[in-house]
Amino acid sequence: MLRKVFTGRRWTVEALRGVDFTARRGSVTALVGPNGAGKTTLLKILSTLILPTSGEAYVDGMDVVSRAAEVRRRIGLVTVSDRLLYYRLSGLENLTFYGILYGMSVSEARSRARDLLEVVGLGKWGDEPTMHYSTGMTRRLAIARSLMHDPDVILLDEPTLGIDAVSSRRVRALVRSLSDGRTVVLTSHLMKEVEELSDSIYVMRAGQVIARGSPGEIISMAGRVVEAVLRREEVTPELSRFVVRDDRGTVLLRAPADVVPGDAIEVREVEPTLEDAYVLLAGEGGADVRPYQFRRGGAHLHGGPV
Numbered sequence: 001m002l003r004k005v006f007t008g009r010r011w012t013v014e015a016l017r018g019v020d021f022t023a024r025r026g027s028v029t030a031l032v033g034p035n036g037a038g039k040t041t042l043l044k045i046l047s048t049l050i051l052p053t054s055g056e057a058y059v060d061g062m063d064v065v066s067r068a069a070e071v072r073r074r075i076g077l078v079t080v081s082d083r084l085l086y087y088r089l090s091g092l093e094n095l096t097f098y099g100i101l102y103g104m105s106v107s108e109a110r111s112r113a114r115d116l117l118e119v120v121g122l123g124k125w126g127d128e129p130t131m132h133y134s135t136g137m138t139r140r141l142a143i144a145r146s147l148m149h150d151p152d153v154i155l156l157d158e159p160t161l162g163i164d165a166v167s168s169r170r171v172r173a174l175v176r177s178l179s180d181g182r183t184v185v186l187t188s189h190l191m192k193e194v195e196e197l198s199d200s201i202y203v204m205r206a207g208q209v210i211a212r213g214s215p216g217e218i219i220s221m222a223g224r225v226v227e228a229v230l231r232r233e234e235v236t237p238e239l240s241r242f243v244v245r246d247d248r249g250t251v252l253l254r255a256p257a258d259v260v261p262g263d264a265i266e267v268r269e270v271e272p273t274l275e276d277a278y279v280l281l282a283g284e285g286g287a288d289v290r291p292y293q294f295r296r297g298g299a300h301l302h303g304g305p306v
């Protein structure tokens with residue numbers, strides 16, 4: 001069970017309170033949860049950027065603490081704030097530079113960089129300084145960079161944050177293709193994206209995993225879901241997280257059937273979505289949901305026990 005406590009002189013934050021995590025090769029695993037749930041902290045531990053306070057984490061069966069250097073060689077990390085690109089350099093030069101840092105010869109690095117620019121759909125832009133790239137293009141270049149050393153594991157923190165719908169589609173298609181033979185772990189707040197992309201989902205809240213399963217399994221945790229129109233005064237604080245539209249006087253909810261009051265103005269059963277399950281699990285009161293049972297302690301990225 002992984003724990004991570006951040007401490008200052010006068011404060012302590014328990015970012016991970018005993019998390020058990022396994023991601024499999026050839027699949028996309030998503031970490032979802034409200035702000036502060038501990039998703040990024042978990043990614044940082046898996047990528048050896050920070051040390052766990054206690055517990056173990058493995059990548060390909062290797063302990064991220066005692067074998068950090070080997071783990072790093074097997075991991076590609078893509079984060080939201082990309083300060084690792086040199087804006088005056090072209091996409092090709094940026095990638096080549098990283099290839100050289102990974103020990104490749106200049107020609108080897110340049111050739112791999114050219115190939116990867118094609119993979120991420122930036123072939124035509126390779127010679128353009130990256131300061132001219134859009135946010136979506138920069139994100140794709142960051143993904144290409146994370147692939148330079150051909151890692152087995154790709155960790156992506158909010159890969160489509162801040163990019164437009166068309167670019168997001170390209171990034172999602174790219175992420176999906178990355179899982180071919182690799183282990184992909186991503187965080188996202190977009191439940192549609194998670195539903196579309198992932199094979200396995202961990203729902204985190206306040207440093208703990210409160211549910212995990214395939215998208216279908218997580219969706220089924222929402223039970224029967226209805227859309228209901230209520231008078232505004234009927235919306236209790238417990239119901240407020242289910243509100244999807246607030247017109248004057250009446251309010252539209254999407255909620256589990258059993259929480260909707262019997263005297264609702266209108267009730268209609270709908271197909272549950274991942275977002276419905278997420279709102280139920282991770283929203284206020286989500287802590288009431290009992291955590292699922294886990295088989296082994298620690299965190300594993302493929303190769304670990306299942």
Ligand SMILES: Nc1ncnc2c1ncn2[C@@H]1O[C@H](COP(=O)(O)OP(=O)(O)OP(=O)(O)O)[C@@H](O)[C@H]1O
Pocket residue numbers: 006007013014015033034035036037038039040041042
């Ligand atoms: N370096 C740090 N020093 C102190 N506290 C930190 C540090 N990094 C994270 N935390 C705290 O740990 C908790 C978990 O943060 P984390 O960034 O892992 O959450 P998250 O699930 O990724 O959230 P978000 O969705 O907002 O990215 C938060 O309370 C955060 O404030």
